[in-house]
Amino acid sequence: MGSKERQQFDNPVIEWVDSRLPIFTMMQKEYGVFPTPRNFNYFWNFGAIAMVMLVTMIVTGITLAMHYNPSTAGAFDSVERIMRDVNHGWLIRYLHMNGASFFFIAVYIHIFRGLFYGSYKQPRELLWILGMVIFLLMMATGFMGYVLPWGQMSFWGATVITNLFSAIPLVGDSIVTLLWGGFSVDNPTLNRFFALQYLLPFVICAVVFLHVWALHVTGSNNPLGIDVKSSQDTLPFHPYYTMKDTFGILVFLIIYVAFTFFMPNSLGHPDNYIPANPLVTPPHIVPEWYFLPFYAMLRAITFDLNLHLAVAGAIGATLVYDFCWLKQPSNILGVFLGKVRSYLTLGLLSSKPVGLTFFIVVAILAGLPGALLAFFKDMPAFQPVIDMIPFKSVALMPAKLGGVLAMFGSIAVLFVVPFIDKHPVRSAMFRPWYKKGVLALLVVFIILGICGSKPAEGYWVPLAQVMTLAYFGFFLAFLPWLNNNEPVVRLPGSIHEAVLAKAAKAVAVLLLAGLFVGAPVVGAQAQEAKAPAADAVVVEDMAVTSGDTGEVRTQSMEVETPAESAEQAVSAAPDTEKTPTAPEPVHHEAASAHHEMPKLPAVAWSFDGPFGVYDRASLQRGFQVYKQVCSACHSMNRVAYRNLSALGYTEAQIKAVASEYSITDGPDDDGEMFERPGRPSDHFKAPYKNTNQAKASNNGALPPDLSLIVKARTGGANYVYGILTGYEDAPAGVELANGQHWNKYMSGNKIAMPAPLAEGAVSYEDGTPTTVEQYAKDVTHFLAWASEPEMEIRKQTGVKVIFFLGLFALIMYRVKRKIWSKVY
Amino acid sequence: MSIENASPDHGHHAAEGETRRDFLFLTAAAFGAVGAGSVAWPFIDQMNPAADTVAMSTTEVNLAPIEAGQAITVMWQGKPVFIRRRTPEEIKEAEDADLSTLRDPQTDASRVQKPEWLILVGICTHLGCVPQGQKSTDVRGDFGGWFCPCHGSHYDTSGRIRKGPAPKNLAVPKYVFLTDTTIRIG
Numbered sequence A: 001m002g003s004k005e006r007q008q009f010d011n012p013v014i015e016w017v018d019s020r021l022p023i024f025t026m027m028q029k030e031y032g033v034f035p036t037p038r039n040f041n042y043f044w045n046f047g048a049i050a051m052v053m054l055v056t057m058i059v060t061g062i063t064l065a066m067h068y069n070p071s072t073a074g075a076f077d078s079v080e081r082i083m084r085d086v087n088h089g090w091l092i093r094y095l096h097m098n099g100a101s102f103f104f105i106a107v108y109i110h111i112f113r114g115l116f117y118g119s120y121k122q123p124r125e126l127l128w129i130l131g132m133v134i135f136l137l138m139m140a141t142g143f144m145g146y147v148l149p150w151g152q153m154s155f156w157g158a159t160v161i162t163n164l165f166s167a168i169p170l171v172g173d174s175i176v177t178l179l180w181g182g183f184s185v186d187n188p189t190l191n192r193f194f195a196l197q198y199l200l201p202f203v204i205c206a207v208v209f210l211h212v213w214a215l216h217v218t219g220s221n222n223p224l225g226i227d228v229k230s231s232q233d234t235l236p237f238h239p240y241y242t243m244k245d246t247f248g249i250l251v252f253l254i255i256y257v258a259f260t261f262f263m264p265n266s267l268g269h270p271d272n273y274i275p276a277n278p279l280v281t282p283p284h285i286v287p288e289w290y291f292l293p294f295y296a297m298l299r300a301i302t303f304d305l306n307l308h309l310a311v312a313g314a315i316g317a318t319l320v321y322d323f324c325w326l327k328q329p330s331n332i333l334g335v336f337l338g339k340v341r342s343y344l345t346l347g348l349l350s351s352k353p354v355g356l357t358f359f360i361v362v363a364i365l366a367g368l369p370g371a372l373l374a375f376f377k378d379m380p381a382f383q384p385v386i387d388m389i390p391f392k393s394v395a396l397m398p399a400k401l402g403g404v405l406a407m408f409g410s411i412a413v414l415f416v417v418p419f420i421d422k423h424p425v426r427s428a429m430f431r432p433w434y435k436k437g438v439l440a441l442l443v444v445f446i447i448l449g450i451c452g453s454k455p456a457e458g459y460w461v462p463l464a465q466v467m468t469l470a471y472f473g474f475f476l477a478f479l480p481w482l483n484n485n486e487p488v489v490r491l492p493g494s495i496h497e498a499v500l501a502k503a504a505k506a507v508a509v510l511l512l513a514g515l516f517v518g519a520p521v522v523g524a525q526a527q528e529a530k531a532p533a534a535d536a537v538v539v540e541d542m543a544v545t546s547g548d549t550g551e552v553r554t555q556s557m558e559v560e561t562p563a564e565s566a567e568q569a570v571s572a573a574p575d576t577e578k579t580p581t582a583p584e585p586v587h588h589e590a591a592s593a594h595h596e597m598p599k600l601p602a603v604a605w606s607f608d609g610p611f612g613v614y615d616r617a618s619l620q621r622g623f624q625v626y627k628q629v630c631s632a633c634h635s636m637n638r639v640a641y642r643n644l645s646a647l648g649y650t651e652a653q654i655k656a657v658a659s660e661y662s663i664t665d666g667p668d669d670d671g672e673m674f675e676r677p678g679r680p681s682d683h684f685k686a687p688y689k690n691t692n693q694a695k696a697s698n699n700g701a702l703p704p705d706l707s708l709i710v711k712a713r714t715g716g717a718n719y720v721y722g723i724l725t726g727y728e729d730a731p732a733g734v735e736l737a738n739g740q741h742w743n744k745y746m747s748g749n750k751i752a753m754p755a756p757l758a759e760g761a762v763s764y765e766d767g768t769p770t771t772v773e774q775y776a777k778d779v780t781h782f783l784a785w786a787s788e789p790e791m792e793i794r795k796q797t798g799v800k801v802i803f804f805l806g807l808f809a810l811i812m813y814r815v816k817r818k819i820w821s822k823v824y
Numbered sequence B: 001m002s003i004e005n006a007s008p009d010h011g012h013h014a015a016e017g018e019t020r021r022d023f024l025f026l027t028a029a030a031f032g033a034v035g036a037g038s039v040a041w042p043f044i045d046q047m048n049p050a051a052d053t054v055a056m057s058t059t060e061v062n063l064a065p066i067e068a069g070q071a072i073t074v075m076w077q078g079k080p081v082f083i084r085r086r087t088p089e090e091i092k093e094a095e096d097a098d099l100s101t102l103r104d105p106q107t108d109a110s111r112v113q114k115p116e117w118l119i120l121v122g123i124c125t126h127l128g129c130v131p132q133g134q135k136s137t138d139v140r141g142d143f144g145g146w147f148c149p150c151h152g153s154h155y156d157t158s159g160r161i162r163k164g165p166a167p168k169n170l171a172v173p174k175y176v177f178l179t180d181t182t183i184r185i186g
Helices: A012-020 A023-032 A042-065 A075-084 A089-116 A125-147 A152-167 A172-180 A187-218 A237-262 A289-300 A307-325 A332-344 A352-375 A380-388 A399-415 A432-453 A460-485 A495-504 A506-516 A533-545 A550-572 A574-578 A588-593 A616-628 A641-647 A651-659 A691-696 A716-725 A772-787 A791-820 B015-045 B051-055 B088-096
Strands: A035-037 A234-236 A395-397 A662-665 A674-677 B059-062 B071-076 B079-085 B117-121 B144-148 B153-156 B161-163 B175-177 B182-185
Touching: A012 A023, A023 A237, A035 A237, A042 A089, A042 A187, A042 A237, A042 B015, A075 A089, A075 B051, A089 A125, A089 A237, A089 A289, A089 A432, A089 A791, A089 B015, A125 A152, A125 A187, A125 A289, A125 A399, A152 A172, A152 A187, A152 A399, A172 A187, A234 A237, A237 A791, A289 A399, A289 A432, A289 A460, A307 A352, A307 A460, A352 A380, A395 A399, A399 A460, A432 A460, A616 A641, A616 A772, A641 A651, A641 A772, A716 A772, A791 B015, B059 B071, B117 B182
Parallel strands: none
Antiparallel strands: A035 A234, A662 A674, B059 B182, B071 B079, B079 B117, B144 B153, B153 B161, B175 B182
């Protein structure tokens, strides 16, 4: 804007700056008086929330990078050092770790909001596409961020995802080698991932800037999906939406910090607390939850595309085009597909009944054997039929490439939604059919997420396949079909009018909301004015111009009812924010790897729950058990003697414990290594010099380091306790090899470690019974502490933070109400 | 109800409502400020030395191999520590210095535990370079102690600043004699 139109500021400093660089004028224009539709519901908070999460991720990320070591030798250790030694390091890392999940939650809700209310439609197509670019960049950043801790999931996630590119014909393998900088995921890979993972958030910032810029050109959409017509339809962004956003952000933050402080690892995988091992893949590889729906689509393509299926598919696509896409000459995509269609069908479809029947018959004739080959190949019952199918060895596209295309296609299709959906009405509030479809899409997406978290076997595979078809069907068949067939409802004349009508009906709405709190009304629909498809645009124009009629006002009132109760439901139960996006794959491993495992014993630990603390006496006894029993074979490399002060030991006691051990130090002035007594700053002395010696001394089985064992196992403390107490005689008929033992809680039941605890093996000084159960309980308690030494301070801080945020949110709610009271 | 009143300025409201609202807004602002401050602290404090760094801050040194007139440099907290076994002449020189001529007056006795052993943090108090004078071939400056080549500071045989821009004497770290021939620094 020209500086001549600039308004003067009273403050001379601001005025001095602004007259030279009108940044305050710009802020005033874009965030102060910016005209914003007055009828936003709480779904419109998620843009601001996503922005807050982006800033959170960048701030926590930069501080983590100050301590992180991007090398295969140092990455895992440096992350553990952040967790244990860096001041507030555990807080910053858990904020970052869970922040990624909550950033995705916010963005998924934001995207779904856009789909539901048609925010991607003309004139906001580019705004939507920029948003999808951000989403894609976030996926890349999230994926690379998960690689950095260099745990087992990091390593194998990196391997699997980079291998996606090997599906590309001809150049795939060269691309993968290029990505790796070697012949496997290794140090060069980790280095470049770190560099890019630091860069991408700033690229995201740049695209967010463009996204917001584009938004401020077109203005926001709103729940009614109708254009702003006068200043009566809008409110200045500040203070109305600044205050409403602040309130919404605080509510979101409460849920976010609740995860961060009380269940920081619930959205991750225990396997990632095992250092990366290029020689062993974990039994069940899954990506982060926010990738699961796409991962499910990748795995859904289990079959090569055979000739028959390709023929049936081509005809199917043509028919879909005919029924769903035709009659849209103005649609660029439609015209293009029309050309493809006439080439493919040799013009036969122009004589409809004959051509149609012919093609349907051909499709069935080709589709049946195609489907048999693709989906029932391994079923013995179909074997004789399958043997008879000709050309069955022709594979037009391998399953691997198909899966990769399905996965990338599922994102690509989101980019082109604005060009597929040409229905003149934006908001699903006035599109009853679309509304059902888009809610069904949400369900499909969640089911896909669940499929992605399950092992690719049994009924999960066909379920994922059907859901993948449904997902693409929504975008490629249902949406274009709606363009021609969904009736156009008469829209309210203006936002202002709709809002006033709502106010007039306030009492009735409140009653309704009271009845249906927590259960969003889906069924309430406006009376539809059915209109022939071709007239759709005209009808919209009519509705817009005849906005003053009483009939329209009645319409808008009825339509507003569900919007209001949905809004009420959201504000009453903020947890619903999670529902669209969070299929949490928490116990997938227990469910997958071992189907007939007995349930783990549920021990009542003193450290359970939001106020849980460690029991010092039990910790000390547990340390004694570790020292006298476990430490003969198991190292605890990440724990130092000085850390024992958390168990209640005095400095003198710790010095005494440390000096019992002889630590190799050096080289001295003569270049020789020498032995000296341990000091508090030394880490627990390992029983073996290196892993090879440890293996050689234990029948080839490596006793795992115990520093993180409770965090690194599904089931946590209960699992460790279960293993220690789960030794039994092998059932009849089970052969145990030499050096193997039977444990009912071990995956596969065969364990190399002999039962470590025996009654009376360790003598307790405090008179605690010296039973195996008690030993197991105490040593597990100690190991739980070793895994999470920050647990007590974490939970205590969490209680304070949530109390503070809760109070702040209440105050902000009052502030918001007070400010908005001027409007209603 | 009226939309015309929707502007952020609230001059037309009754004084009582005004006060209550101002109090509410001030409380909200205070919460925001306290919240921002509490969030800022961990992100600043994380830059301070971590627990393992703090725990590692002692170094033990065996003095037995050092002859009179010789010096060694050991590492403590990532910094060089000068340990010089002084000759009787050097001790005398240090003890006889006229305190009134010193920029940072300290007696030699206050800088050593045993006169024979001078133990200093080997970092020039000017801008942090490591002064020369540890090796017998080094330039030791005008006062026979150390000379900082960066900006020309001269230290005497007690490590006190005698000439040049440095403001303070070379620092004496905390140390204890564990035995006659071993010390622990830190």
